Amino acid sequence: MIKSGRKWRNWSRIVSATPRTVLYPLHIEEVVEAVKLCREQGRTLRVLGSGHSFTAIAASDDVFVSLDRMQGILHVDWEACTATVWAGTKLRMLGELLHSEGLAQENLGDIDVQSIAGAISTGTHGTGLAFGNISTQVVGLTVVTATGEVLDVTERSHPELFKALQISLGALGVIVQVTLRLQPSYKLKYESARLPLSECMERLDDLTRRHRNFEFYWFPYAEPCQLKMMNETEEPATPDKLSSYLSDLVLENVVFGALSGLCRWVPRMSASVSRLCAAAVPTGSRIEISHRVYATKRLVRFNEMEYNLPIEALQPVIREMREQMAREEYRVHFPIECRFAKGDQIWLSPAYGRDSAYIAVHMYRGMPYERFFADMERIFLRHGGRPHWGKLHSLQAAELRKAYPMWDRFKKLRAEMDPGGNFLTPYLRKLFGIEAEK
Incomplete structure (x- = not known):
């Protein structure tokens, strides 16, 4: 538990806060009391989750409310x-x-x-x-x-x-x-395959439509990429195997963690490590209850930026990213993750009004990411990109207003719901451009 006066850090350790007060309510009534007290005293209240956002969206030096005791x-x-x-x-x-x-x-x-x-x-x-x-x-x-x-x-x-x-x-x-x-409740059959990125691009439409869940990872400075496919099945769950444990825990975390440490100390090794990881992409399959298949163990810490794009922009964006990486030779070895989502009508959803692709770039914790992320972000923005709210990005209110069609309506409603700004932190004020409007 976090105690008041103690520093809190997010998962990647780049965001920190030292809250004056940390509350752990058991009931809704206790949440109501906390909110009323903050309003009366003009204090800021933020709900603390698991710290998996890379931005300062949850950080507050005033009042933290953890809902860890309100589960089930x-x-x-x-x-x-x-x-x-x-x-x-x-x-x-x-x-x-x-x-x-x-x-x-x-x-x-x-x-x-x-x-x-x-x-x-x-x-x-x-x-x-x-x-x-x-x-x-x-x-x-x-x-x-x-x-x-x-x-x-x-x-x-x-x-x-x-x-x-x-x-x-x-x-x-x-x-x-x-x-x-x-x-x-349902089971999923998970399959991992290795394929040249060029072939993945040629087959992309078929892969995204043939599989219930499809994503792929491509590696900087390498041609092989990893395909991950999941489909519902009535087949029996596969028994836990030592080989699966070794792949999930040792290869994807321990060994990759050691290689990442090498890249941090000897950055020029990044391209070689990326190619090595691409060549070692695991292949195979397993069957398990759905929620156990979706989740993967993440023991190697990193920083991440992710952008939503119109689905038709995915391939040209990847081409531009590879060209930019070839020119600049960034010291990066983490794979780039590409996923897909159906469009929706949620006001601040990155997928508002469009079927979408997501591209996420990562950098090992402790390695400089700013130039690499900034250059990739410029490519995303040229193609109509919208940032994931829990991932790093540089956009401020004016740019977000252009990217999100319902931005002004959300801001108006926010002002009506919280006119005193009790749920706002300096980060959110900057995001909404509230200080500039005063």
Whole structure:
């Protein structure tokens, strides 16, 4: 637990905060009391999730509220196939709890340590053209507003507020309960394959449409890429094998961590390490309950920038990225991750109004990432890119207003919901351009 006066750091260790107060409520009433007290005293309150955002979106030197004690399933509606859960429930726990009820989320990302509220508030997503980000699975939210009012919000009861709350950056209130649209529990067959990037590009349309979930990783300065494919199956789950354990834990974490350390100390080795990793892409398959397949172990820490792009922009963007990397020879060895998502109508969703591709670039923790990320970001922006809210980016209010069609409506609603700015931090004020408007 974090105690007041102690420094908090995010997962990658580049964001820190020293909160004056840290609260761990057990009930909604305690959240209401905290919000009212902050309003009366003019203090800033931020909900602390798992720290997996790379930006300072969660950081506050005033009041932190952790919902770690508000976890679990509250109610299952079997007829509607929905479940209401506490907002602090971590995705890993949520998957197991839902499975015990014979239910599952339709899609997830590859990290499962976030809270459900944190995941939806920042636009966390998985991959698959038939699926939107996790926020599209939300059908109801219970939120504590800046006045301490407890609101139950659905698309029918509060149409505009619901669309704003689905991805709210924590700026509209404290989400305490989430109701999710679910489906019966299912198994996935995961397959990993190695393919030249040029061939992956030629087959991209077929791969994205033939597989329920498809993503690929390409390596700087190398031609082989890794394809990851997942499809529903009725086949029995494959038994845990030592070879699978060695691949997941040792090769993808321990060995890669050691190679990453080498690149940090000898940066000129980065291209060679990238080519070595590309040549060693694991191939094989396994079958398991869905939420256990989506998640991967991430023990090697890094910094990340991810942009959403119109799906038709993916291939030209990759070409420009490779050309830029060849010119500049960046010291980078982490693979570039490419995923896909269905368009939606959520106001601050990067996938608003368009079927999308996501491209994520990474740099090992402790290695300079600024020039590499900035150059890649310029390419993304030339092609209509929108940043992921939990990943590094350089955009400020004026640029975000151009990128997000519902930006002004969200800002107006935010001002109505929290006129005193009790849920705003310096980072969010800068993001919304609020200081400049005073």
